[in-house]
Amino acid sequence: MTSSIGDLADAIRLQAVTAGVAEPAxxxxxxxxxxxxxxxxxxxxxxxxxxxxxxxxxxxxxxxxxxxxxxxxxxxxxxxxxxxxxEQEFASYNPAWTSDGSNPALGNGTLTGRYWRSGSNVTGTINLTVGSSTNLGSGNYFWQLPTTAGPNGLIAVGSAQVLIAGGNRWPGQAVISPSDTNRVGVYMPTAAANSAIRRLSAANGSPDGALTTNAQVRITFQYESA
The missing domain is CATH 2.40.50 (OB fold (Dihydrolipoamide Acetyltransferase, E2P))
Structure with a gap:
């Protein structure tokens, strides 16, 4: 009898503890x-x-x-x-490739994006390789950012590089405008000496000319997120 009362008391005590764990009050x-x-x-x-x-x-x-x-x-x-x-790991994302003319189509090319965010600071990379069935479209190129940049009136300038298959490697700039905060554009030098840089486009892939199969575009960006 005493044992049964003790078992009952232990069961009641355990039930009370369990209920207390689940009840913030x-x-x-x-x-x-x-x-x-x-x-x-x-x-x-x-x-x-x-x-x-x-x-x-x-x-x-x-x-x-x-x-x-x-x-x-x-x-x-x-x-x-x-x-x-x-939280230090980079995350993958799909940086949509568009233009202000007719949008390109990736076909059998490859396009990857990676980024890391700490507070409002966003750092990332975009890598494009043109495939044999890639349609280059027309107009100036843009790539989507992983988050919207802050419209703080500042222009974020990163680095870019175009590699022409079997040819040259050209340095450029990746630019995020305060009036165009969802995407990044690329500026490249022209073939003429001492000339201004111009937007990367279907016709102007680099000073070597238009992008060709196996050409690569590499972009690094950093900006303040909205």
Whole structure:
């Protein structure tokens, strides 16, 4: 009889502890790390948890590893990103290739993009290789950015390079304009000495002329995200 009463008391105690773990009003405030799965207006979702962002947590992004904290009444706050090593990894994205004329078509060419974001700072690379069935389209070329650049009135200038298969390697500039914040364009030198640079286009791939099969365009960019 005594043993049965003791077992019952242990079961009740265990049930109370279990219930307390699941009830913030019992256990009090709590915090933990989480991964952002969606971004709302002033909030972030971490799986089934919706947390309101502190003002110091700016430019949230899906995939951020953050610290969230819960009050005794169950409300969640997103404090900001952690400094974990996983946040230093580059992520892949698809940098759509367009023009201000007729858009090119990649065909059997390759186009890859990689970027890394820390707060509002975005750094990345784009690599294009022209294939035998690539349609170069017409007009000046642009490549989509992984995020919208901040319209702060500043022009972001990065580096670019065009490699003509079996030919020369030409240096250029990657330019993000404050009036065109979703894409990056490339400027290349011309064949004439002491001449101004001009936009990379279907007709003007480099001082060597138009882009040809196996030609490569390499772009490096850095800018402040909106």
């Amino acid at each position: 019992v256990r009090g405030a709590d915090w933990q790390t989480a991964i952002v799965t969606a971004v709302g207006a002033g909030t972030v979702d971490c799986g089934t948890i919706t947390a309101r962002r502190l003002e110091s947590y700016q430019n949230p992004g899906v995939g951020d590893r953050i610290v969230i904290t819960q009050s005794g009444n169950g409300n969640w706050l997103a404090c900001g990103r952690t400094a974990g090593a996983t």
